[in-house]
Amino acid sequence: FAQADLRRNEQIQAAIGDSGFDLVTAIDVLYHFVDRDDFRSALANLAQRVRPGGWLLLSDVFVENEKQIARHVVRRPLSTYDELLRPMGFVQRGREPVFALLGDPVPRPGHPTDFLLYNGWRVFARALRSTPAPLRDAMGALGVRLLAPADAALRWAGIARGTNLELGIFQRRST
Numbered sequence: 665f666a667q668a669d670l671r672r673n674e675q676i677q678a679a680i681g682d683s684g685f686d687l688v689t690a691i692d693v694l695y696h697f698v699d700r701d702d703f704r705s706a707l708a709n710l711a712q713r714v715r716p717g718g719w720l721l722l723s724d725v726f727v728e729n730e731k732q733i734a735r736h737v738v739r740r741p742l743s744t745y746d747e748l749l750r751p752m753g754f755v756q757r758g759r760e761p762v763f764a765l766l767g768d769p770v771p772r773p774g775h776p777t778d779f780l781l782y783n784g785w786r787v788f789a790r791a792l793r794s795t796p797a798p799l800r801d802a803m804g805a806l807g808v809r810l811l812a813p814a815d816a817a818l819r820w821a822g823i824a825r826g827t828n829l830e831l832g833i834f835q836r837r838s839t
Contacts, residue, residue, distance in 0.1 A: 764818035
């Protein structure tokens with residue numbers, strides 16, 4: 665394992681050297697950079713580690729407009745990633761929903777299904793928080809088992825797109 669501040673290219677080089685990788689992932693990381701310059705630096709430093717022809721896989725709730733939902737979380741549109749990565753030679757190859765009900769949705773105005781997902785999540789989360797601590801893990805596991813088929817169906821139907829966690833898939837052009 666190597667540890668480095670993603671905003672600091674020199675720390676990354678010291679930790680892993682200059683070699684590139686066929687796959688670089690940033691799962692549940694980049695949206696924690698609330699400062700725009702820090703976000704841009706971290707994304708650029710990750711992108712530099714992808715070999716030509718390689719892949720960059722990242723996660724976010726790709727909202728329509730940038731939105732800070734907590735002191736430590738900024739949700740960004742997929743277009744923001746695309747605009748920053750395209751000049752570095754990346755092409756967006758897809759997006760894949762991770763959750764529909766089983767993540768923390770960010771409802772969009774004018775999308776009634778988003779509010780249903782949001783309220784469904786809140787009910788589930790509140791029920792878990794009110795469960796006595798010794799039973800919480802077992803109840804959470806049971807809840808996930810019961811909700812997983814509905815979550816998968818909603819993802820398959822495309823209902824979670826833009827309101828819940830997704831993977832953005834980018835490929836660096838071969839030189």
